[in-house]
Amino acid sequence: MHNLLPKHTHRFSIYIVICLLLIFVVAFISVNTGYMNISILSFLQTLLGNGSPDNTLTIFNFRFPRICMAILVGFGCVRCHPTKYFKKLASRSRYTRH
Numbered sequence: 364m365h366n367l368l369p370k371h372t373h374r375f376s377i378y379i380v381i382c383l384l385l386i387f388v389v390a391f392i393s394v395n396t397g398y399m400n401i402s403i404l405s406f407l408q409t410l411l412g413n414g415s416p417d418n419t420l421t422i423f424n425f426r427f428p429r430i431c432m433a434i435l436v437g438f439g440c441v442r443c444h445p446t447k448y449f450k451k452l453a454s455r456s457r458y459t460r461h
Contacts, residue, residue, distance in 0.1 A: 390430045394422060 409418045
């Protein structure tokens with residue numbers, strides 16, 4: 364049986380899956396690091412609604428908003444294509460004669 368998708372589409376889907384896994388791993392690490400250490404078991408209990416009020420406050424009011432904002436800023440940076448912008452700036456040198 365032949366694969367109907369082009370080769371680059373398969374490669375792109377693998378890239379997307381790897382990036383999403385990396386986002387989840389980094390977000391999980393970010394939730395568990397900070398001034399107030401939260402164990403993995405406490406984190407999972409808090410996500411399921413059985414955590415302590417301190418953990419609930421820390422995770423949902425401080426750490427999740429920070430993580431969501433970081434993800435949105437990252438998506439925004441990718442969406443704006445900053446490399447094209449910086450290439451244009453680099454081609455316009457201040458030291459060239461007009």
